Amino acid sequence: MVAAMDILTAQALVRFGLGRRGAEPLPPDPAVWLLNQLRQPDPTRLDDPPTTAMGLTALREDRETKPPPGESRSAALFKAQGAAQLANAVTTPAPFRERLVWFWTNHFTVSRRQGQCAAVAAAFVEEAIRPHVTGRFSDMVLAVMRHPAMLLYLENAGSFGPDSPVGQRIHRGLNENLARECMELHTVSPRSGYTQADVTSFAKILTGWSIDLKADPPGFRYRPFAHEPGVQTLMGRQFPADEAGGVEALAFLADHPSTHRFLATKLVRHFVADDPPPDAVRAIEAVLRDTKGNLGAASAALVRLDAAWRPGAKLRTPMDYVVASVRVLDIPPDKIPMMGIVGGLGQPLWNAPAPNGWPDRAADWAAPEAMLRRIDWASGFAGRIGDRDVAEIADGTLGPLLRPETRDAIDRAGSRREGMTLLLASAEFQRR
Secondary structure: OOOOOOHHHHHHHHHHOOOOOOOOOOOOOHHHHHHHHHHOOOOOOOOOOOOHHHHHHHHHHHHHHOOOOOOOHHHHHHHHHHHHHHHHHHHOOOHHHHHHHHHHHHHOOOOOOOHHHHHHHHHHHHHHHHHHOOOEHHHHHHHHHHOHHHHHHOOHHHOOOOOOHHHHHHOOOOOOHHHHHHHHHHOOOHHHOOOHHHHHHHHHHOOOEEEEOOOOOOEEEEOHHHOOOOOEEEOOEEEOOOHHHHHHHHHHHHOOHHHHHHHHHHHHHHHOOOOOOHHHHHHHHHHHHHOOOEHHHHHHHHHOOHHHHOOOOOEOOHHHHHHHHHHHHOOOHHHOOHHHHHHHOOOOOOOOOOOOOOOOOHHHOOOHHHHHHHHHHHHHHHHHHOOOOHHHHHHHHHHHHOOHHHHHHHHOOOOHHHHHHHHHHOHHHHEO
16 A cells, blocks of 8 residues: 655655655655755756756767767767756755756756757756756856856857957857847846947947857856956946946846846746736845845745645646656656657657747647647656556555545546546646
């Protein structure tokens, strides 16, 4: 018999975590279990940790050898490292912390649609996101904006100050992508009232933030000869020239009141409801303001929100759904082509269609065709049930979240596979 699960434990596993893994022990105190994941070091130990140097070296070799599409070193790295990231989501003993890693990775989207990013996408997660999910938001922003994955994705590596020595010589100017997306999507948001002039000024501040593929090891490089000279004004504040001005500007944007409000809204939307309750947003905003952007404190405050413990308010995205399904049957992730599966269900890894990342509302994932694809996949995956008792799995996975009518349907199923399909396709399992 499986251990009985109470409603708070069930909600901790599915709302804050990634679903129960097999018959893993249930946390005796779900809130303490979640908070301990924030206090303790990240347990991730990848066999071959990705690095920027590894990825940029592959990109450099691909540029030199020009291999056929799909046969490049960059593509091979992307495939292997992506599979390792998904495997870590399946096996992690700290699923709340891992959910935060994926949340912030989506907030700071880089996408394979800009092909040069493929080789450094995993390094971006491991170097710019994972070390900062319980630290200061300003540190994460700086790590993100200096990372070659972001500089390549938003094309800042080729942005030149019009009055810089390089800009005057080659007659190429600003690329405002990084500045615009940093303000619109990563920090203050349009509600702060910034103007196009602010975007242009910020783009000038960030000129010279580039990469060096020829270095050993290759990586971020500030190029002063590409930087726009002079003091720049951003949202009423003046910032000096050179790299230090960019560091100061990012710290200013990261700790701006509008940023606190914007981040609080996104966190509450992800962990509470598609339509964030205003009182919950205000509570998280206050924590971010009072702690100067401490993300660990904000995540702990989410755990303490009563609204976050109400079941059934969020729909699992395809990646959430596949990871939870693999965890529930405790299938070794190397036996599952997870990258192909999440792509087939509409959420290919690190391949969001735009810099605003994947959506976080049910309406964007619940189209009839998309839900039918989930059910078709669930039917095939359910064949891995073996001789295990589906009712026990259902009780151990969802506990009191499982509706009596779903349990009855599982009990009446004609086969274990049919019963497992009913569980994976149920409304309760689709939601978190």
